[in-house]
Amino acid sequence: MATKKNREGKKKPRSADDIFADVEGDIESIEESEAVRESGKLSSRLEKVERKLSKMEMLVDITRALNSTLNLNELLEQIIDSVIRLAETERGFLMLTNDEEKFEFTIARDRESRSLEEKDFSISRSIVKEAIKKGEPLFISNALEDRRFKEQKSVLNLQLRTAICVPLLHGEKAIGIIYTDSRSLTTELSNEDMSIISAFASQASIAIENARLHGELVLSKENLARENLELKQELSERYNFSGIIGKSKAMLEIFDTIKKIAPYSTTVLIQGETGTGKELIARAIHFNGPRRDKQLVTINCGAMPAELLESELFGHKRGSFTGATSDKAGLFEVASGGTIFLDEIGEMPQPLQVKLLRALQEQEIRRVGENKPRKVDVRVIAATNRDLIEDVKNKSFRRDLYYRLNVVPINIPPLRERSEDIIPLTEHFLEKYAKKMHKRGIKISSSAMQLLVASPWPGNVRELENSIERALALCGDSKVLKPEHFPHLQHSLGILDGLDESKSLKEKLKVVEKQIIIDALERTGGKITRAAELLDVTRQHLHNKIKEYGISS
Missing domain, CATH: 1.10.8.60 (Helicase, Ruva Protein; domain 3)
Structure with a gap:
């Protein structure tokens, strides 16, 4: 909520450093003035300076405390307790804007740091409206005598003396209002008091936004962790044996094989026609084994050209080919600690078959454009709808790679x-x-x-x-x-x-x-x-x- 005055360039509240500089100037002025010492006014001026200095030290302590608090509720209570101390008033209220950008009560406290009951949430709305309208702090030493408010019903009903209302601004947007008042006390508010409270409100606005952002981040992380847990549970349930439908003898034998091999890192070759559920079996093996909490990475070896497939599997070094604008980790590295599922393995070009064989034998890969080998710890599950024995015979698939993959064969019969x-x-x-x-x-x-x-x-x-x-x-x-x-x-x-x-x-x-x-x-x-x-x-x-x-x- 930006006010007209904000947009026109309202004078910024003085900073704590500015106020401290004034205090130091006052002290120097007193020390250098022989006339003041002789006139007997030294004591009075020193009292004012000491009071100002005390409030400044209080402001520094309060600001330090605000900046170290990220819990929003605790922070809001600190803000109201602090403004009551700084203004020497009886009670304080903090209102924040809701999703509809309307102000609503958030915190209400008295000078003993006790929360007020809702029945005591009575404030001068005319003073609040005036502060919001002007977009700047409103300081009133005695509302019953102030020509602007002395006839207002809320002021008369509450018998208000001191009243302070300060908008909390984030940029040009009002995110809240600090309101504090006294009914039995009349506080003489000096320019320094107003400057200190304005400086405090600026710090409070920043602290509130920081706490809100921190709260959103914590909530986001909690939601992400919960969703991650739910996803893992869903995946575990989906790919356990009850999630694969089948009561035929062939499927029961496959379930038994999965149960036996899942705990180990043994390489598996799944063969079956298109649509028989080869990837489902691969997922069941992964999610029922010790690597279930690590990644399962899937790639269709027949879905891309050989050059791209090599880069996708093993990664590449920046500048190793046209378009390689940065270093890239391949899927073997991404899946390290987990499982890689090589679907349609029978479609893999022969030059790449050699590199895959080396990766299986040595448990290491080389990125395209690099000579340095990189160790990986990956379980390999491959699948094909081709007759690989026939492909080995006609030399379109390497015999040594076939035997390296076919450690545990699983053949899924057609429906x-x-x-x-x-x-x-x-x-x-x-x-x-x-x-x-x-x-x-x-x-x-x-x-x-x-x-x-x-x-x-x-x-x-x-x-x-x-x-x-x-x-x-x-x-x-x-x-x-x-x-x-x-x-x-x-x-x-x-x-x-x-x-x-x-x-x-x-x-x-x-x-x-x-x-x-x-x-x-x-x-x-x-x-x-x-x-x-x-x-x-x-x-x-x-x-x-x-x-x-x-x-x-």
Whole structure:
């Protein structure tokens, strides 16, 4: 709240140094004046100077105390107690601005440093309004005789004598008001008293803002610590074994493997088709091991060019290549003490495979442009949807790196090979997205569930999750999901119905999967990338399936 006078350049309150200089000048003047000594006025002047000096020393002590207090409530009490002492008044009030920039009572005390009850919160609002209007301190020695206020109802009711009201300014904004008064005492306020109280108010404003900022910082740190703890708990709950849905024999074996290897830093290679949950397994390993409180850093090795990937993994020195404007730590350094998850490891270029092998063997890396090795302590978990054995045979993946990564292999079977997991997964995703969309109580019909179980799911768990979310979003007010809410799957069911009953479920699902891929390619004019997006699988995964089924693209 900036006043007109503020904006025009109101005279600043005198500083403590200025007032001290005046006191020293007074003392020198007294010492040098023989006439004063002889006139007998020395004692009176010395008393005034000593009183001024005493108040200045009090101001210095008070300011020192204010600057050492960061607790806002304690600080506000100190401010009011101090102003009562400096002004020699009976009671004091401190009002601060709220979020709506209105003044509200914050602290009320008497000269015995006791808090006043709310029924005693009676002040002269006319004096407060005048101080706010002028934007400067208001000092009144006897309000009952002051022509400006002697007829004001509040002054008469309170029988006010001394009254002081000082705006607390932060820059040009009023952040509060100090108000102090006396009803039984009349204090003769000298210019020095006014200067001292004004100087005190300036220091008090700074101290209040510092305490507020400190309080906000402490609160921010507490909130951050609480959110961090909640996030860790959430991550721990999300990636414990109860957070991974699956009751098939294959998944139970994977859970058992995770439980056995999580406590150690053993390198793990997770293999499985796109959408099977490889990253979920990696997170479960990390969050159930001793590195859970350290970072888990994830990078997709197939998502960037070789040059950028090397810099991202191992870091670089400033000036080592165009655009390297500063030194940068790589993800191996960032993850030191924790875990790095190398997704799509099969897409890593061969030159980088050599450097990764060295990092695994030596537990050290070299930043791009540096010769000095840097030690790192990282658990490595890698994942791929490729057949790395086949890649080793055709020499696109290094044999030595494969064996270094494949210390503990985890193979996640595709969803079509563990159909018993589809029902619990469906129930889990149904509950998750019904809660998000505020559609609690929604069910799925048995015929719709049969459709889901019978579908081949080329995109695996991710495709199932997307299908449930899509059906919930498009079902309107329906309380039951039916087959018609999964139109993209009904075509698959039609294909299944026309198959030879002598075929096994696995054989039937392969036929359906092949037909779905053919349909996607026809819809996209044979464009593999667009067909992969339509099926929610990676381009490489779709390419492998086209090759497996001998489909002409």
